[in-house]
Amino acid sequence: MDAKVNGNVSFWYADIGLPAFRAPLPGDLEADVCIVGAGYTGLWTAYYLKKADPSIRIAIVEKEFAGFGASGRNGGWLSGGFGWSREKYLKTSTRGAVIDMQRAMYGTVEEVIAVTEAEGIDADILRTDNITVATNKPQLDRARAEYEEAKAWEMPADRIEFLSAADARARIAIHNVQGAYVLRGMARVQPAKLVRGLSDAVERLGVPIYEQTTVTGIEKGKVTTNRGTVRAPIIIRATEGFTAGIPGNERLWLPLNSAQIITEPVSDALWDEIGWKGHELLGDAAHAYCYAQRTREGRITMGGRGVPYRYGSQTDVRGQTQQLTIEKLHAILVRLLPQTKNLRIDHAWCGVLGVPRDWCTTAGLDPETGIGWAGGYVGLGVSSSNLSGRTLRDLILRRDTELTRLPWVNRQVSKWEPEPMRWLGVHSMYQLYRMADEREEAGLDHTSKLAAIADRITGH
């Protein structure tokens, strides 16, 4: 199966057009705050900071254009979910604090929607549920365990539900579906429309975004770029999956690849066969899980593992992905929805997301150096980056608030191993996940032990 277009950043820009570049940094500059990276994290930080203190001088420096990274390429799940280990956060905090963090995360969905309404940003936002389908017994056990865990951590009863096979099938005609875990109160977005609207809103507030400006070094009070130096007492590193490219941060967050394909628009007759009337965010409970959405104009995106990790933390070239990845994603789509087997694939692309050594997201500001950061969202950055923006605002303004007391703030995590250990670890993990998925699909009645070995190798 071929895709008509491969790369060119992402389909989301084929939908709206790639933007013209904003002007680069004109030379040396002084600011109160310099933000490196114009994705959701950098933009939300600038947005909330400038709103809180209009006199503050903020400069954003961006290597390509606002939304070039994962923020303009993702699956459009504005999820507010909690995708990290609650137990790991519990080690350095309290149960109440972890529950507060969970609540703050799902509060991001309404907050993002409120800002888009206030700022007139049209990002095809649609409130919907997230449905995780299970197509074999071990997947069903894991999906149920996830539901039980959410209950045990006091997720409000009206936000979670477990569906029988028949009820799941009534929503989306997934082949072989055995049951599904539903998280309510989420939303679908067109990611590039969101990041474009947000960058325009930030600019309207008087924050310059210097594009085509590559940061080559960050140190206390100083950001070095190919266009000049920005001196600022506060510097925010908002480069998530690209962070390893900034000297001194090579082993901080692993750049994990994720890729997607998108079908041609689906006919009404085919939608009648498939269902999916609620436009749910659709995922599965496989170890190498997938994520899908039904887009505004009636296409299906299917995302999942691309080439999982490139040696030496390298990233892709403008979103181009491997032919093998396109074929694997197509196979997942047809396995879950055989009705789609004759649909054309119009576009394929990939991007990088940031993974910390313990797979738990962090945000923080070092008072000694004035250097702050947020990210390592492990694939949940559309919603979490909004909480990052508000949290970094409070940290920069030295406010002690409910947000700055959450357990992800200023959390220190160990670094990834040097190469070749890093490459070997991540590749073994994905091989083992693949083998575990195959065994479970072939009829194993419990979760494959290979998956547990994979988790142990990488600390997942």
Ligand SMILES: Cc1cc2nc3c(=O)[nH]c(=O)nc-3n(C[C@H](O)[C@H](O)[C@H](O)COP(=O)(O)OP(=O)(O)OC[C@H]3O[C@@H](n4cnc5c(N)ncnc54)[C@H](O)[C@@H]3O)c2cc1C
């Ligand atoms: C394919 C894919 C699907 C995903 N799906 C979802 C999803 O459905 N839901 C979800 O919640 N999350 C998803 N994620 C994750 C989410 O998109 C990211 O976590 C989030 O967008 C990160 O935002 P960010 O601003 O921190 O980083 P980015 O959006 O990656 O922005 C970083 C910016 O920094 C710039 N930059 C990099 N290096 C430099 C430098 N040296 N100098 C200057 N600028 C630099 C980049 O050009 C980029 O614009 C997905 C990610 C990918 C890749």
